Amino acid sequence: MKYFWFLRSLCFIVIASSAAVFVLGETSCNTCQSNNVKCLNETHFSLCMDSVAPDQVMSCPDDQICTGLLKICMPIGSTPPSCPSDAEVTCPSCDGITTFVCTSRTTFQMCNGDKLTSQVNKCKDNTYCAISGKKFCVDRCEALRTGIQCDRESPLEV
Structure with a gap:
């Protein structure tokens, strides 16, 4: 029975930590984040993957910012940018x-x-x-x- 509560608590901690990363994102410029993206400024990013050339720069759609969230680009004002100007x-x-x-x-x-x-x-x-x-x-x-x-x-x- 104790083992069940331990696993339940452990699962809760893992889920809560993942949710915090999704909601809070990360703040860093030109650094690979947990979502495999490197925000170069508020609106541009490159991918951090061995199969993609690191010098390929992509931009978020208009009125969106680069974030460390699972969804790379989010509407302006919905969350702070990962690389604020x-x-x-x-x-x-x-x-x-x-x-x-x-x-x-x-x-x-x-x-x-x-x-x-x-x-x-x-x-x-x-x-x-x-x-x-x-x-x-x-x-x-x-x-x-x-x-x-x-x-x-x-x-x-x-």
Whole structure:
């Protein structure tokens, strides 16, 4: 009889622990989680499986975030993202030396000294702003590998 209660209690603990992981998820960026996913930012992830190349980046559907839950992408606000973005978005600014700066994930502008010009330049579809070397916009994988330079949806009004 004691053995039955022991097994019953053990099963309850295992189920409760699994439910907690499903409900609470995990908080970590660029780290393989128990759901075999590595959230790279709030909306993009790669799979942590030997049979899948680690540099393949996938994105959650619109209005969904990457989580450590069994369901990888969840609606915004239903649970915290596994890899939250900083509350304050920092983007490069004109410093008098720089010619161009990223003003959003997909736009850049020319500098006139320490001020932005009014012309907003857009990256091609599926590319992200990355003012480095001779490249202004790079593909998603490279941007996530090197870091998004400006994680703002759209540029601020000049």
